[in-house]
Amino acid sequence: xxxxxxxxxxxxxxxxxxxxxxxxxxxxxxxxxxxxxxxxxxxxxxxxxxxxxxxxxxxxxxxxxxxxxxxxxxxxxxxxxxxxxxxxxxxxxxxxxxxxxxxxxxxxxxxxxxxxxxxxxxxxxxxxxxxxxxxxxxxxxxxxxxxxxxxxxxxxxxxxxxxxxxxxxxxxxxxxxxxxxxxxxxxxxxxxxxxxxxxxxxxxxxxxxxxxxxxxxxxxxxxxxx
Amino acid sequence: xxxxxxxxxxxxxxxxxxxxxxxxxxxxxxxxxxxxxxxxxxxxxxxxxxxxxxxxxxxxxxxxxxxxxxxxxxxxxxxxxxxxxxxxxx
Numbered sequence: 001x002x003x004x005x006x007x008x009x010x011x012x013x014x015x016x017x018x019x020x021x022x023x024x025x026x027x028x029x030x031x032x033x034x035x036x037x038x039x040x041x042x043x044x045x046x047x048x049x050x051x052x053x054x055x056x057x058x059x060x061x062x063x064x065x066x067x068x069x070x071x072x073x074x075x076x077x078x079x080x081x082x083x084x085x086x087x088x089x090x091x092x093x094x095x096x097x098x099x100x101x102x103x104x105x106x107x108x109x110x111x112x113x114x115x116x117x118x119x120x121x122x123x124x125x126x127x128x129x130x131x132x133x134x135x136x137x138x139x140x141x142x143x144x145x146x147x148x149x150x151x152x153x154x155x156x157x158x159x160x161x162x163x164x165x166x167x168x169x170x171x172x173x174x175x176x177x178x179x180x181x182x183x184x185x186x187x188x189x190x191x192x193x194x195x196x197x198x199x200x201x202x203x204x205x206x207x208x209x210x211x212x213x214x215x216x217x218x219x220x221x222x223x224x225x226x
Numbered sequence: 227x228x229x230x231x232x233x234x235x236x237x238x239x240x241x242x243x244x245x246x247x248x249x250x251x252x253x254x255x256x257x258x259x260x261x262x263x264x265x266x267x268x269x270x271x272x273x274x275x276x277x278x279x280x281x282x283x284x285x286x287x288x289x290x291x292x293x294x295x296x297x298x299x300x301x302x303x304x305x306x307x308x309x310x311x312x313x314x315x316x
Contacts, residue, residue: 122286125285125286125289125290126282126285126289127285129279129288130279131279131280132280133279134279138279138288139292142289
């Protein structure tokens with residue numbers, strides 16, 4: 001009856017074979033390639049949403065930054081679809097794994113930083129010291145800004161992991177509480193069930209918001225460096 | 227702070243017909259001009275020309291000097307010879 005709390009976060013295995021790779025690749029089959037001038041309704045809606053998101057994300061970028069459009073939109077679609085598929089009962093959500101999120105965050109962040117250092121070395125170095133800093137505070141602020149620079153990918157990864165993991169855990173716990181209260185008090189069960197419903201709606205929103213926040217932050221780092 | 231309109235005079239790299247304001251930056255006078263900031267706005271002399279927290283060059287040099295200082299401190303502690311103990315164990 002009390003299912004292991006760690007079960008939803010363990011690597012899924014089928015007949016002894018880990019199928020994590022298959023699960024990571026799965027969302028891509030939900031986005032078929034448009035192969036006609038006027039596509040079917042599903043693809044048309046996906047195209048419309050993709051255009052809306054890419055305009056929102058990339059309009060403020062320079063032409064150099066806009067070369068990252070495909071990368072960033074793919075990232076957003078991948079994280080959003082993975083998070084939404086994770087809302088299915090008894091499914092495995094790859095974005096609850098810190099290893100995967102760090103694997104996405106560090107290369108993207110490093111790419112933006114190296115782009116900035118390669119194309120605008122002076123400006124990238126100068127950004128490590130805020131303008132107008134008093135002289136005696138300069139060494140301390142340089143160290144603080146350097147640390148905050150290196151914290152960025154860690155924060156990106158941990159934010160996504162923590163939000164999705166916490167949401168899934170909460171749903172699991174409140175669901176178990178609802179079941180346990182059914183034999184004790186129907187009124188309390190009803191209240192708990194309403195809370196669970198509201199939480200599920202919130203988790204759907206969080207799934208999309210976290211995907212957008214991850215992509216937006218990467219695009220902001222890119223904007224600072226291009 | 228002193229303000230004046232500078233019509234058509236191209237001096238000090240401020241450009242054409244821009245509103246100029248002066249503000250005190252320590253003991254130096256810095257010209258604030260509307261538009262994108264450039265290093266030519268600030269007229270530092272001496273060591274402040276290369277190490278300040280206002281111009282891009284100054285900020286870059288401060289950052290590099292800080293990193294070099296940290297590297298020197300780390301190298302010093304790594305490479306310094308271990309002193310012999312005052313009392314030998316018997």
